Amino acid sequence: MKYVDEFRDGELARGLAAAIAREASPARRYAFMEFCGGHTHAISRYGLADLLPPQVRMIHGPGCPVCVLPIGRIDQAIRLALDEGVTLCTYADTLRVPASAGLTMLRARARGADIRMVYSAAEALDLARREPGRQVVFFAIGFETTTPPTALLIRQAAALGLANFSVLCCHVLTPPAIAAILDAPEARAPGGVALDGFIGPAHVSTVIGSRPYARFAAEYRKPVVIAGFEPLDVMQAILMLVRQVNDGRAEVENEFTRAVTDDGNLKAQALMADVFALRESFEWRGLGVLPRSALRIHERYAAFDAEARFGLVYAPVADHKACECGPILRGVKAPLDCKLFGTVCTPDTPMGACMVSSEGACAAHYTYGRVRDPAGPH
Numbered sequence: 001m002k003y004v005d006e007f008r009d010g011e012l013a014r015g016l017a018a019a020i021a022r023e024a025s026p027a028r029r030y031a032f033m034e035f036c037g038g039h040t041h042a043i044s045r046y047g048l049a050d051l052l053p054p055q056v057r058m059i060h061g062p063g064c065p066v067c068v069l070p071i072g073r074i075d076q077a078i079r080l081a082l083d084e085g086v087t088l089c090t091y092a093d094t095l096r097v098p099a100s101a102g103l104t105m106l107r108a109r110a111r112g113a114d115i116r117m118v119y120s121a122a123e124a125l126d127l128a129r130r131e132p133g134r135q136v137v138f139f140a141i142g143f144e145t146t147t148p149p150t151a152l153l154i155r156q157a158a159a160l161g162l163a164n165f166s167v168l169c170c171h172v173l174t175p176p177a178i179a180a181i182l183d184a185p186e187a188r189a190p191g192g193v194a195l196d197g198f199i200g201p202a203h204v205s206t207v208i209g210s211r212p213y214a215r216f217a218a219e220y221r222k223p224v225v226i227a228g229f230e231p232l233d234v235m236q237a238i239l240m241l242v243r244q245v246n247d248g249r250a251e252v253e254n255e256f257t258r259a260v261t262d263d264g265n266l267k268a269q270a271l272m273a274d275v276f277a278l279r280e281s282f283e284w285r286g287l288g289v290l291p292r293s294a295l296r297i298h299e300r301y302a303a304f305d306a307e308a309r310f311g312l313v314y315a316p317v318a319d320h321k322a323c324e325c326g327p328i329l330r331g332v333k334a335p336l337d338c339k340l341f342g343t344v345c346t347p348d349t350p351m352g353a354c355m356v357s358s359e360g361a362c363a364a365h366y367t368y369g370r371v372r373d374p375a376g377p378h
């Protein structure tokens with residue numbers, strides 16, 4: 001199989017669904033978390049949940065870059081554009097995330113802030129090169145997938161000696177987030193989110209490889225199956241997880257062998273290690289403050305660190321009281337558990353980040369009509 005439509009074959013999907021139904025014991029329940037928002041959208045878009053037997057349930061995870069970014073970081077970026085007069089370049093999803101005081105980046109732009117959407121990090125660097133009199137800041141977010149392009153950008157800026165370019169770095173790491181889910185009180189409390197395994201992220205794993213997930217199999221006894229984003233990838237991964245649970249195994253398996261290796265992309269890893277260093281701690285939406293879970297710009301590239309250049313101080317901000325984005329990111333609640341879902345909170349009028357991002361669980365449920373799903377993750 002080498003063409004994308006081969007991984008969307010309905011007959012093969014039904015065959016995998018039949019295999020899952022045969023092998024999933026009706027005497028027990030299976031709860032698997034798809035960490036990545038891309039998998040959440042695949043499950044919703046292709047109706048994969050409808051193909052699963054009732055004892056197999058998929059639970060949304062925190063692998064949506066925009067969703068886990070706390071309000072305080074959005075506020076930092078907006079204040080840079082409004083108060084410092086910089087040109088802020090960012091990816092599209094962040095433009096509509098609700099921030100403090102009723103602001104979003106789009107509303108800040110309406111107030112005069114120079115905030116621009118870019119399709120790639122390189123566009124921000126090109127702008128700084130073309131207009132040396134303009135202070136350009138790239139708002140860098142995302143997991144390990146988008147981190148290497150940011151690292152390359154900073155290296156190029158250093159090589160060019162661009163004094164008018166800097167990066168507001170909010171890159172986060174996947175393994176600490178998985179550990180936080182497993183260490184959360186909900187994972188251990190009676191009636192809590194008792195996960196039986198994970199579908200490991202696809203694109204992240206092309207960078208970091210499969211080895212970083214080994215500790216979750218060894219220490220927590222939770223199987224991990226890395227899967228691609230196509231429907232057959234996801235269905236095959238669920239079958240592999242069911243088989244591991246039935247066998248009493250906890251291993252890291254790689255369904256996405258056409259793109260993921262044990263070691264990952266060593267060149268990208270070396271690039272990240274050169275440009276970035278671990279933060280002591282970082283606040284995540286829904287997960288709280290996690291130690292050593294995010295990256296900062298290394299001292300050797302401090303000239304391109306917007307936090308240092310503009311003396312930024314982080315201030316945490318609470319989410320909207322009625323928004324359930326945090327519990328949804330932890331797998332404790334489902335989108336339909338939120339009173340705002342589909343009423344005052346829609347993709348046109350999002351109240352929380354999970355409805356904004358193209359990878360958000362709420363956006364997936366709303367866009368693809370998964371309102372038939374039973375409420376709750378259990």
